[in-house]
Amino acid sequence: MALADVDLHIASGEFVSLLGPSGCGKSTVLRLLSGLDTPTSGTIARGLPGDAVPGYVFQDAALMPWASVRRNVELPLLLRSERPAQRRQRVDAALRAVGLADSADAVPRELSGGMRMRASLARALVTAPRLWLLDEPFGALDEITRFALNQTLLSLCQPGGDATPATAVFVTHSVYEAVFLSQRVVVMARPGRVVGEVAVDLPYPRDASLRATPQFAALCARVSDTLQRASVAGASA
Amino acid sequence: MTRPGPWARLGVPALSVAVFLLAWEIAVRALHIPAYLLPSPSLIATTLAANFASLATSWWFTVRITLIALGLAISGGVLIAALFAFSRHAERALAPFAVVLQVTPIVAIAPLIMILTDSPLATVIVCAWLVAFFPILANTLTGLRSVDANLRDLFALQRASRWQTLRHLLVPAALPSFMTGLRIAGGLALIGEVGGEFAAGAAGRDTGLASRILESAFRTEIPKMFAALALVAATGVALYLATGALSRLLLQRWHESERGD
Numbered sequence: 001m002a003l004a005d006v007d008l009h010i011a012s013g014e015f016v017s018l019l020g021p022s023g024c025g026k027s028t029v030l031r032l033l034s035g036l037d038t039p040t041s042g043t044i045a046r047g048l049p050g051d052a053v054p055g056y057v058f059q060d061a062a063l064m065p066w067a068s069v070r071r072n073v074e075l076p077l078l079l080r081s082e083r084p085a086q087r088r089q090r091v092d093a094a095l096r097a098v099g100l101a102d103s104a105d106a107v108p109r110e111l112s113g114g115m116r117m118r119a120s121l122a123r124a125l126v127t128a129p130r131l132w133l134l135d136e137p138f139g140a141l142d143e144i145t146r147f148a149l150n151q152t153l154l155s156l157c158q159p160g161g162d163a164t165p166a167t168a169v170f171v172t173h174s175v176y177e178a179v180f181l182s183q184r185v186v187v188m189a190r191p192g193r194v195v196g197e198v199a200v201d202l203p204y205p206r207d208a209s210l211r212a213t214p215q216f217a218a219l220c221a222r223v224s225d226t227l228q229r230a231s232v233a234g235a236s237a
Numbered sequence: 238m239t240r241p242g243p244w245a246r247l248g249v250p251a252l253s254v255a256v257f258l259l260a261w262e263i264a265v266r267a268l269h270i271p272a273y274l275l276p277s278p279s280l281i282a283t284t285l286a287a288n289f290a291s292l293a294t295s296w297w298f299t300v301r302i303t304l305i306a307l308g309l310a311i312s313g314g315v316l317i318a319a320l321f322a323f324s325r326h327a328e329r330a331l332a333p334f335a336v337v338l339q340v341t342p343i344v345a346i347a348p349l350i351m352i353l354t355d356s357p358l359a360t361v362i363v364c365a366w367l368v369a370f371f372p373i374l375a376n377t378l379t380g381l382r383s384v385d386a387n388l389r390d391l392f393a394l395q396r397a398s399r400w401q402t403l404r405h406l407l408v409p410a411a412l413p414s415f416m417t418g419l420r421i422a423g424g425l426a427l428i429g430e431v432g433g434e435f436a437a438g439a440a441g442r443d444t445g446l447a448s449r450i451l452e453s454a455f456r457t458e459i460p461k462m463f464a465a466l467a468l469v470a471a472t473g474v475a476l477y478l479a480t481g482a483l484s485r486l487l488l489q490r491w492h493e494s495e496r497g498d
Contacts, residue, residue, distance in 0.1 A: 035394070079395040
């Protein structure tokens with residue numbers, strides 16, 4: 001049993017981060033939301049059309065090593081039997097959006113870790129998902145690459161935008177990443193429970209300069225504090 | 238990342254073989270070793286040329302049977318690997334038989350097969366098939382089992398059909414392991430064929446190189462025996478090179494095993 005007591009409401013168009021130590025069940029929440037796993041007790045209600053598939057981004061890029069970047073990004077459309085002309089157009093658009101237009105014909109092993117993750121984001125983007133589920137996608141990347149990809153992710157999901165933005169649930173270990181990306185940070189602790197949440201009242205679009213502001217620092221401190229208190233309480237229990 | 242040039246890939250091994258043959262030739266002549274003990278390479282070559290027509294017929298028999306057995310091993314091995322990959326129960330039920338067949342020496346089973354089939358040809362095919370089958374099965378199964386769990390999840394999320402999952406995920410993912418199995422099985426099929434011929438002990442027109450070897454040994458025609466042996470070895474090398482080339486062709490762009498050095 002990975003989750004004990006989780007009561008979570010996520011509004012349509014909201015960007016929420018799940019933050020917590022390893023083994024606190026963050027990834028389990030994503031797998032339940034995606035439908036990959038079914039809960040042993042309790043319920044999950046998703047306000048998505050029945051056939052809508054979430055855009056799922058894994059911890060590693062999970063690309064097919066034998067296929068070019070283009071073929072990898074095209075995969076979800078291929079599995080839905082979309083017409084080749086339409087596939088091509090949508091794949092091109094997704095590759096441009098993540099900055100991989102020039103690497104379309106490379107195979108994964110010819111790319112850096114950051115570029116592989118960009119391909120993985122493009123593969124989720126290509127289906128224009130209404131729900132993004134991201135399982136520590138940038139955890140293995142260096143900080144410079146991670147900052148760049150945070151920015152790219154915001155440009156794809158466009159939280160706080162005028163149009164109806166997609167909903168995003170982002171799992172991470174990083175306090176800074178959680179605060180930078182989301183409108184709300186849900187803090188989890190072992191064993192599988194939610195111990196608090198912090199609303200991030202910072203306007204979009206956000207860029208690198210945000211990280212230098214006192215508001216950003218204060219929010220990070222609050223999130224860290226919640227995390228800290230939970231782990232102390234957990235240790236004494 | 239740069240591949241070694243043609244000199245390093247082909248020239249060096251060719252040179253070392255040439256040096257070995259030359260040393261053999263010199264040793265036989267200098268030490269006056271009689272041809273019935275160890276014929277010189279030049280005598281083997283002239284014997285091969287003199288008996289080419291009959292040896293070529295036997296060679297073609299051996300090649301044909303080896304390729305038939307290898308083809309049957311590929312189809313059988315891949316099908317059963319797919320069955321095992323889809324059903325753990327099938328694997329548990331059938332794996333013991335596969336293992337018993339694999340670990341029992343082929344020369345020990347061959348006489349039994351000879352009695353059961355009552356046909357030298359069938360015996361040879363079954364022997365070659367038996368030894369070639371297991372590496373294909375084991376390696377293909379490993380390949381099918383080691384598919385990236387995240388990619389499996391992705392296919393499940395996209396509601397891919399079984400056929401789509403097979404076509405776009407399982408087949409390409411298992412290909413490197415399958416090729417490893419094929420490279421082993423190619424050589425083993427030839428070994429099985431030779432072992433089968435020995436066990437079947439057939440003589441006459443419709444027989445292969447192994448029968449020529451036995452026949453020459455009985456008649457103490459040692460140079461001819463070596464000539465047949467050289468053809469068996471050359472066939473093995475050709476199979477090894479062919480399966481290696483196929484593997485490189487299919488995998489070189491993406492798989493670490495074919496990157497060169």
